[in-house]
Amino acid sequence: MSRDLRTLSVPEGVEGERIDSALTRVLGLSRTTIVRLLEDGDITTDGRAMQKSERVLAGQIIEVLMPEPLNQDPIPVTPLAGLRVVYDDDHIIVVDKPVGCAAHPSPGWMGPTVVGALTAAGYTVSTSGPAERAGIVHRLDVGTSGLMIVAKSDRAYVKLKEMFREHDVIKIYHALVQGHMDPTTGTIDAPIDRHPKEDHRFAVMAEGKESITHYEVIEFYRSVSLVKVELETGRTHQIRVHFSALNHPLVGDTTYGADPVLGKSLQMSRPWLHALELRFNHPVTGEAMVFNAPYAPDLQASLALLSDAVLP
Numbered sequence: 001m002s003r004d005l006r007t008l009s010v011p012e013g014v015e016g017e018r019i020d021s022a023l024t025r026v027l028g029l030s031r032t033t034i035v036r037l038l039e040d041g042d043i044t045t046d047g048r049a050m051q052k053s054e055r056v057l058a059g060q061i062i063e064v065l066m067p068e069p070l071n072q073d074p075i076p077v078t079p080l081a082g083l084r085v086v087y088d089d090d091h092i093i094v095v096d097k098p099v100g101c102a103a104h105p106s107p108g109w110m111g112p113t114v115v116g117a118l119t120a121a122g123y124t125v126s127t128s129g130p131a132e133r134a135g136i137v138h139r140l141d142v143g144t145s146g147l148m149i150v151a152k153s154d155r156a157y158v159k160l161k162e163m164f165r166e167h168d169v170i171k172i173y174h175a176l177v178q179g180h181m182d183p184t185t186g187t188i189d190a191p192i193d194r195h196p197k198e199d200h201r202f203a204v205m206a207e208g209k210e211s212i213t214h215y216e217v218i219e220f221y222r223s224v225s226l227v228k229v230e231l232e233t234g235r236t237h238q239i240r241v242h243f244s245a246l247n248h249p250l251v252g253d254t255t256y257g258a259d260p261v262l263g264k265s266l267q268m269s270r271p272w273l274h275a276l277e278l279r280f281n282h283p284v285t286g287e288a289m290v291f292n293a294p295y296a297p298d299l300q301a302s303l304a305l306l307s308d309a310v311l312p
Contacts, residue, residue, distance in 0.1 A: 006064045015058040016207070019043065021194065022056045023064065030106050033067055035199075078116030085121075086147065086291050091156035091284045093123060093135075096293040097148050099270055103139040114148060125150055128157040137161050138169075138234060145296035146173070146275025151283075159283035164234065170279040173229040174218070174295070175239060176272035176302070177248040178258060181225045184217040188242040192235045201255060202237045204245045211235045213242045221306040223262065224251055240271055251302070266302040274299055 006027070014022040020038065024031045034043075034052075041049040042065035050062070082098035095114060097103075102113045115134055118125060125135030128151070135150045137160040149169075151157035163169050193208030195201040212232035219226040225248070229239055237256075243249055244256035252268030254260050263269070278291045295303070 003068055004066045006066050008062055008064070010056045010058055010060040010062060012058040014056060016055055017209075018052065018194065019050050019054045019056055019062075020052045023062075027064065027066075029067070032106065037064065037067065077120045078112040079120040080112040080117035083112075083114065083117045083121075084293075085123075086293065087289075088123070089152075091151070091153045092160070092282070093118065093125070093150045093152055094278065094291050095148050095150065097140055097145060097275075099143055099145045099296055099298065102142045103148065104133045104136050109142075111142070114150060118150065123152070125152055126154050126157040128154045138164055140275055141237070141271075141273075143270035144273045144275060145293075145299070147278045147291055147293045148275070149278065149280075153284070156283045163280060163283065167232055168280065170277075171231045171234070171275065172277035172279075173231070173239060174274050174276050175227050175229050175243065176251045176266075176299075177225050177227055177243050178251060178262065179223065179225065179248050180220055181215070181217050181227060181246075181248060186215060188213040188215070188246065190242060190245060192238060192241050202235070202241050204241060209233070209235055211238050211242065213238060224266075224306070226303075239273060266305055268298065268302050270298075272299060272302060 008026065010022065014025055020031055020034045023034045037043050038050060038052045043050045044063045045060060080101060083101065084096040085093060086096050087094040097114055100111060102109050102111060104113050104115045115125060115136065127134055135152065135157065137149055137151055137157060140146060140148055149160060151160055189212050190204040191208035192202050192211040193205035195203045210233060214230040214232065216228045217225050218228050231238060240250055240253055240256045249256045249258040251266055251272040252258055252263040253271035274295055276293060280289055281287065282289055
């Protein structure tokens, strides 16, 4: 099967980003796919193969030998009993995503996905955007439970993407972090980019994207703090990276420096993080909408272990 050669001019909106990050946004391909194309020499500028550490310039002409289209259905049907539909109309679905479920299919992920589970349950989602991310306007990590919006109509998809870009969707999380936060309220304003040496991690980087996190301590327990978190921006791993940078990693988040002994004592095998609340105006009707999701069972169980250790 022949492969298409795509020629593009880098838009101003991604100037200064690494080539792998920029093309992921511009072309709608997964980062894994972009990295593979870079490694194979299939992404060039001025007649030379580009390296994944390069940063792009506005107006730069880049040629991409696109990958062959998949022959199989890009959205595998993945039934999932633990996925709860909180709200459903002609334009949007709001779901309470369980831990262990990805937002959408991606290379190397063989487990259930929100898109696949909704398809299995008979729901139809928007076809806007990349095929494997149909209807997805924002994501939660596989290891994060809680609320997600999925677009059913193309009209809702376009409007929701704009709303997330303009920070018109209020996202409230609860997180259990190591240590006692001081001050008890604050704003973390620290740019984030992919870790320079470990591709699976992100880090606070001087040349990263603007990343702003607001927090407020809800409760102090022995050696940990339960924190309300509101995201102003939505970078990958933002909450995990920001609290780790303050030396208060999320309980159970060993990827970002959490104490494995503490995590084990609280029976946490994933980061203690839950997308608790979403507030936004309906993308089509404009109606004010508020949704809440209770803590996942494993998070409730870990708090129960702390219940007799609340500090005065």
